Structure formats: structure tokens, C-alpha cells
Amino acid sequence: MSAVHELRVELGARGYPIRIGRGLLGDAAALRALVPGQHALVVTDAHVAPHYLATVQAALSEKNVKALVLPPGEQEKTLARFGEVMAALAAMGASRDATVLALGGGVVGDLAGFAAACWMRGVRFVQLPTTLLAMVDSSVGGKTAVDLPQGKNLVGAFHQPAAVLADTATLDTLPERELRAGLAEVVKYGALGDADFFAWLEAHADALVARDAGALAEAIATSCARKAGIVARDETEQGERMLLNLGHTFGHAIETEQGYGGLLHGEAVAVGMVLAARLSADLGRAPWVDAARLAALLERLGLPTALPPGLSPEALLARMRLDKKALSGELRLVLWRGLGQAEVVDGIDPAAILAVLAD
Numbered sequence: 383m384s385a386v387h388e389l390r391v392e393l394g395a396r397g398y399p400i401r402i403g404r405g406l407l408g409d410a411a412a413l414r415a416l417v418p419g420q421h422a423l424v425v426t427d428a429h430v431a432p433h434y435l436a437t438v439q440a441a442l443s444e445k446n447v448k449a450l451v452l453p454p455g456e457q458e459k460t461l462a463r464f465g466e467v468m469a470a471l472a473a474m475g476a477s478r479d480a481t482v483l484a485l486g487g488g489v490v491g492d493l494a495g496f497a498a499a500c501w502m503r504g505v506r507f508v509q510l511p512t513t514l515l516a517m518v519d520s521s522v523g524g525k526t527a528v529d530l531p532q533g534k535n536l537v538g539a540f541h542q543p544a545a546v547l548a549d550t551a552t553l554d555t556l557p558e559r560e561l562r563a564g565l566a567e568v569v570k571y572g573a574l575g576d577a578d579f580f581a582w583l584e585a586h587a588d589a590l591v592a593r594d595a596g597a598l599a600e601a602i603a604t605s606c607a608r609k610a611g612i613v614a615r616d617e618t619e620q621g622e623r624m625l626l627n628l629g630h631t632f633g634h635a636i637e638t639e640q641g642y643g644g645l646l647h648g649e650a651v652a653v654g655m656v657l658a659a660r661l662s663a664d665l666g667r668a669p670w671v672d673a674a675r676l677a678a679l680l681e682r683l684g685l686p687t688a689l690p691p692g693l694s695p696e697a698l699l700a701r702m703r704l705d706k707k708a709l710s711g712e713l714r715l716v717l718w719r720g721l722g723q724a725e726v727v728d729g730i731d732p733a734a735i736l737a738v739l740a741d
């Protein structure tokens with residue numbers, strides 16, 4: 383096994399380790415140690431299961447281990463699939479010391495995490511992320527949820543995992559489009575609060591797209607470190623954590639308006655970050671040159687930077703109003719003062735938002 387990065391989310395008694403390294407899923411003893419009780423439910427999807435489920439099940443073979451293999455994709459992050467996880471837990475007689483393991487990308491992680499938060503009012507939950515996006519973002523921080531047709535992640539809970547184990551060898555089978563989508567959330571950390579990391583990403587963009595193992599490991603570890611710090615300071619998004627939503631109010635509106643079958647989450651966030659940067663510049667809050675630098679990096683990473691055709695600005699703005707950061711119906715956006723300097727802004731004139739959406 384190559385070098386393992388060890389980080390920790392410092393949340394007192396609910397704190398937990400993040401381990402990042404090649405081959406971690408092959409460490410059967412370490413996997414077993416994450417399941418102290420007898421019941422384990424592995425939630426995964428049909429793309430991931432053929433590659434990695436048998437390894438996880440074999441490691442837990444002394445336990446009462448069951449697997450639920452769901453159809454893949456954002457369109458499956460629903461209350462109906464949540465109900466299937468509940469039914470699987472009931473069928474195996476899972477007790478309060480059960481562990482739910484999420485083996486997959488952010489869809490499986492959000493859904494399984496929400497199920498773990500709800501089963502018997504909360505059971506243990508372990509994240510085994512297999513996409514770049516899940517390794518750098520969704521497996522860390524305890525936001526769990528399902529989507530509604532009306533909006534992204536509208537039904538959910540904060541429920542921290544007991545551990546995150548990111549086996550970077552799983553990225554070998556990840557489709558290229560999914561890898562690029564994950565890079566959008568990596569860029570987000572530089573854009574929102576770390577201009578040096580942004581410059582590092584500019585210097586290593588080609589290596590990242592080429593799946594250079596060293597560059598990927600460093601990008602994952604830095605992203606997790608940034609996220610772990612923010613989550614430790616603001617677990618339930620009362621303030622600073624909102625910055626992790628850079629690009630998301632626009633991005634979620636795009637995903638919802640497309641019925642969760644258009645842009646991938648990371649792609650929508652890429653477009654959303656460019657729109658947030660352009661709006662910041664339009665409002666005179668940030669330099670245009672930084673918006674151009676952000677769009678240029680995302681383009682080099684093969685990510686979209688403009689709205690897909692056929693979306694109505696008015697419909698997108700209506701979707702944005704159901705964003706979870708909004709209070710009393712007042713839109714609240716994450717904008718920036720420039721690279722590495724994101725900020726939360728209230729009271730933005732809807733006409734300015736519509737202008738960016740229509741441009």
C-alpha cells in the first residue's frame with residue numbers, strides 16, 4: 383500500500399478519522415474494526431457493486447452483512463429509494479448497534495447517510511467513497527439528504543459518519559466525466575478560501591486530468607483538510623459553512639430544472655461558480671480578471687462554464703428561492719471578493735441575478 387493520508391474532523395465525541403490511500407478497501411481488519419456490532423448493511427449502486435462489493439462483504443463475513451444495490455444516478459436519490467433502505471434494515475432485523483456502510487459516490491453516501499440518521503433515530507454510518515467528488519466533499523461533514531422534484535437535498539439531516547475510508551484505487555474505474563465533475567468541487571476549495579491551492583490547481587490541471595496518482599492524492603487530502611476545518615468550526619451551517627455552497631444556489635437550480643438528468647452535480651457547480659463570480663463582478667464586488675481565471679481553469683479541466691441551452695432565467699430564479707440558505711423567502715448567495723475570498727451576501731437585486739442568468 384502506498385502512503386496513507388490521515389486527517390480528522392474535530393467534533394469532540396463525534397469527531398472521526400478520514401483515511402485516504404491506495405488499497406484501503408483491501409485491509410479487511412481495518413474494515414471489520416469499523417463495524418462493532420453484528421448488523422451491517424452495505425448500500426451501493428449497480429456500477430460500483432461489480433467492482434468493490436465482494437471485497438467489503440468478505441471483510442465483514444463474520445457479521446450479519448447484507449447489501450442493497452441501487453440503480454445509479456442522481457434520479458435515484460429519492461424518498462422512494464430511502465424507503466427501500468429502511469425496508470432492508472427492517473428485513474435484516476438491524477438493531478441500534480447496526481452500521482450502515484455507504485460504498486459509492488455522493489448519491490449513495492447522501493442516501494445511506496440519511497437512512498442511518500433515521501433508522502431507530504440514528505445508527506452508526508461509515509463512508510467508503512468511490513468517486514473523486516465523494517472523496518473530496520460528500521463523504522465528509524455529515525450532510526445527508528434526498529432530493530424532491532421541487533429541489534435538491536430538501537429532505538435530510540446532519541448525521542456525521544464514524545469514519546471515512548477513501549481507497550483511491552477505486553478511481554481507476556471511475557469514468558472520465560465523473561472524475562472531471564469531482565474536480566469542480568476541488569476547485570471550489572481554492573476559489574472560496576485558498577488562493578494558493580487555486581494556483582497549485584492551475585499548475586497541476588493536466589496531471590489531475592491525466593489521473594496522476596500523486597497529484598490526485600494531494601488534491602484529495604488538501605480538499606478534505608479544508609472541509610474538515612470548516613465543518614469543525616461550523617457543523618450545522620450557521621455561518622462559515624455556507625461558503626462550501628459556492629456555486630450551489632445556481633447549480634442546484636440547474637440540476638432541479640433539468641429533472642436531475644442533465645448536468646452532473648459537479649458540472650452544475652462549475653457553471654454555478656462562474657455565474658457567482660460574474661455576478662460578483664457585475665455588482666462591483668470583485669475583479670473581472672478573477673472570474674476569467676476561474677472559468678479558464680474549469681475549462682482546462684473539461685468542465686462546462688455556461689448555462690445549458692433551453693433553461694429559462696425566470697424558472698431558474700424561482701428554483702433558487704427554495705435554496706436552504708434563504709430566510710423568510712429572501713435569497714442569500716455565496717459570492718466572492720475575488721479568488722480565495724468567498725462571502726455570504728443577502729439582499730441581492732433579483733434583476734441582477736436574472737441579468738447573469740440571461741447573459
Ligand SMILES: NC(=O)c1ccc[n+]([C@@H]2O[C@H](COP(=O)([O-])OP(=O)(O)OC[C@H]3O[C@@H](n4cnc5c(N)ncnc54)[C@H](O)[C@@H]3O)[C@@H](O)[C@H]2O)c1
Nearest residue numbers: 429454487488489512513515516519520525552555556647
Ligand atoms: N453531502 C455532501 O456534503 C455533498 C457534497 C457534494 C455533493 N453531494 C451530493 O453528491 C452527489 C454527487 O455525487 P457523485 O458525483 O459521486 O455522483 P454519483 O454518486 O452519482 O456517482 C457518479 C457515477 O459514478 C459511478 N461510480 C461511482 N464510483 C465508481 C467507481 N469507482 N467506478 C466506476 N463507477 C463509479 C456511479 O455509479 C455513478 O454512475 C449529488 O447528489 C450531490 O448533491 C453531497
Ligand SMILES: O=C(O)C(=O)C[C@@H](O)[C@H](O)[C@H](O)COP(=O)(O)O
Nearest residue numbers: 519523525534535623626627630706
Ligand atoms: O458540506 C457542505 O456544507 C456543502 O455545502 C457541500 C456541497 O458541495 C454539497 O453539494 C452539499 O450537499 C450541498 O448542501 P445543501 O445544503 O446546499 O443542499
Ligand SMILES: [Zn+2]
Nearest residue numbers: 567630647651
Ligand atoms: Zn456540492
